[in-house]
Amino acid sequence: MQNFEDSPLRIGAYEFHSRLIVGTGKYPSMEAMQAAHAASGAEMVTVAIRRVNLGEKGGSLLDYIDRSKMTILPNTAGCFNAREAVATAQLARELLETDLIKLEVIGDTQTLHPDTRETLLAAEQLVSDGFTVLPYIGDDPVACAQLEALGCAAVMPLAAPIGSGLGICNPYTIRIIKERAGVPVIVDAGVGTASDAAVAMELGVDALLMNTGIAAAQNPVAMAEAMALATRAGRLAFLSGRMEKRLYANASSPMQGLIGAPSA
Amino acid sequence: MKVEINGEKRELPAAEATLAEVLAALEIEARGVAIACNDRVVRRSEYARHRIAEGDRIEIVRAVAGG
Numbered sequence: 320m321q322n323f324e325d326s327p328l329r330i331g332a333y334e335f336h337s338r339l340i341v342g343t344g345k346y347p348s349m350e351a352m353q354a355a356h357a358a359s360g361a362e363m364v365t366v367a368i369r370r371v372n373l374g375e376k377g378g379s380l381l382d383y384i385d386r387s388k389m390t391i392l393p394n395t396a397g398c399f400n401a402r403e404a405v406a407t408a409q410l411a412r413e414l415l416e417t418d419l420i421k422l423e424v425i426g427d428t429q430t431l432h433p434d435t436r437e438t439l440l441a442a443e444q445l446v447s448d449g450f451t452v453l454p455y456i457g458d459d460p461v462a463c464a465q466l467e468a469l470g471c472a473a474v475m476p477l478a479a480p481i482g483s484g485l486g487i488c489n490p491y492t493i494r495i496i497k498e499r500a501g502v503p504v505i506v507d508a509g510v511g512t513a514s515d516a517a518v519a520m521e522l523g524v525d526a527l528l529m530n531t532g533i534a535a536a537q538n539p540v541a542m543a544e545a546m547a548l549a550t551r552a553g554r555l556a557f558l559s560g561r562m563e564k565r566l567y568a569n570a571s572s573p574m575q576g577l578i579g580a581p582s583a
Numbered sequence: 584m585k586v587e588i589n590g591e592k593r594e595l596p597a598a599e600a601t602l603a604e605v606l607a608a609l610e611i612e613a614r615g616v617a618i619a620c621n622d623r624v625v626r627r628s629e630y631a632r633h634r635i636a637e638g639d640r641i642e643i644v645r646a647v648a649g650g
Contacts, residue, residue, distance in 0.1 A: 342650030352648075366623025367649025370589040370642065371616055379615045380646050397650050409624045410644050414617035481650070 323555055329342050330503055331451035331472035337362045338520070339550045340392065340505065341543070342530025351539050355488070356389065359533065359543035363390045365421055367397065368411050371454065392453065394421035399434070401441035401583045408445055420445060421475070421507075421528075422454040431481040431508075437460050439469065443558050446470035458492040460499055467502050474500060475507035475528060478519060482531040484511025487518045497523045513542075513549035520553025521561070586639045595635065603630040605641070616645050 328335040341361040346352035356364060364384060369537050383392065393411035398404040402426065408420045422441055426434030433456050445452045463474040476496055479485035485534045486509060487493060497504045503525035510516050510532045518526055527550055534541035584595045588605070599605045602625060608625055615648050619642040625633050635641070 343648040344650045346648070365650055366646040368617075368644050369647045371611060371645050373589060373591060373609060373643075376610070380648055381615065391646075393646065394649055405618065406622060407644075410617040410642070410645075413624050413626065414615075414644065416645060528650075534650075552632055 321557075325554060325558070328503060330453065331419075333451070335362045335390075335526075337547075338526040338554055339516075339547055340365065340526060340528040341533060342528070343367075343380060343384070344530050346539060349380075350527035352405065352534070353383050354544040355533055355539040356384075357543075358540050358547065360547045361389065363392050365392045365394050365528070365530065366415075368407050368414065369397075372374040391415050391417060392419050392421050394419075394423050394455075395416065395441075396423045396425075398424050399426070399437075400424065401437045401444065404437070404441040405444050408450060409448075410440075418449060420450050420452055422452050422471075427463045431455055432477075435459065437489075437574070438462075439465055440464055442469045442471055458489055458496065460492065460495045463496045463500060463504075464570055467500060471502065473503040473505050473525075475505045477508040478506045478515070479509025479511075481508040482535075483509060484515075484532060484535075485509055486511055486515040487522070488520065490518065490522055493519065493524060494522050497525075505519075510546075513545040516546050516549035517556070520550055521557050523557050526550075584635065584637050586635060586637070586641060588641045589643055601631055602633040602635065605635065606625075606630065606643075608646055609643075611643065616643050618643050 328338055333534040337360045338357055339361045340363045341359050342365045394414055395404040395407045404424050424434045424437040425431055438454055442452050442454050453473045454466050454471050455475045466474050478487045505526045505528050506519045506524050508526040510529045533539050533543045599608050621640050
């Protein structure tokens with residue numbers, strides 16, 4: 320059921336056919352994560368960077384990601400200023416041999432809203448250091464335009480707080496961001512269920528990044544498939560150009576030739 | 584030699600003079616980690632040559648689950 324040929328999603332020098340980007344956090348098991356990744360059809364997956372626990376043995380997360388099918392997008396989650404984010408990005412580049420970085424600089428521990436000033440500072444340094452920068456940012460058209468002007472390869476506004484599953488809280492700002500952006504707009508954070516994914520894609524955004532919406536579902540594998548279908552459905556509906564909304568009814572069947580009507 | 588590894592103060596024996604030797608002593612595979620020494624990333628190809636100095640701050644990181 321893949322009749323319509325969509326254009327690929329281009330982020331910097333990278334090209335993707337799936338418009339769904341998934342995470343690796345909060346899954347009940349590594350096996351559930353792997354199955355959900357497969358069901359999602361995603362071609363890019365986020366990972367975090369943390370200190371090794373000295374003296375602790377264990378497998379690597381990377382053993383559960385098929386890098387022939389999935390591009391790894393390391394993040395700077397947990398960073399609270401530009402200095403930490405840049406240092407994390409540099410370590411991620413060495414570790415994963417990628418110039419891709421999801422720039423995340425948190426400004427508030429309860430809402431996990433980004434620190435816009437520090438995000439802009441880090442973005443500038445990372446772009447000049449040759450990174451392909453995908454910044455997580457508020458649904459702020461001005462901040463998004465500034466990040467684009469600094470050379471970010473995409474902008475990733477939140478639709479609702481990270482891990483909240485509240486859906487697309489302000490569709491108007493997301494739409495304004497998309498209408499003005501010259502780089503891909505990826506809704507990052509807030510998608511809780513399939514209809515949220517469809518709503519976001521119908522607004523015209525280029526892709527979705529989600530973690531908790533899939534990982535915290537009772538059945539992450541089924542939800543991953545639901546998100547894949549909804550992402551594609553929303554994308555197709557956007558490209559199709561929806562009908563205009565009307566206040567009153569407008570019959571779909573002809574009003575002529577009704578039985579029992581007096582003949583003309 | 585006194586150093587700090589991932590925020591922990593450690594006393595390194597004389598046999599651990601390079602990053603490669605420190606990793607081996609910690610039983611950490613170089614393939615799965617990245618290392619910064621005093622805030623500068625050290626390329627994996629340099630571990631065997633990179634000599635550790637008194638007071639160095641060493642960060643050893645890996646990929647973990649996240650969104």
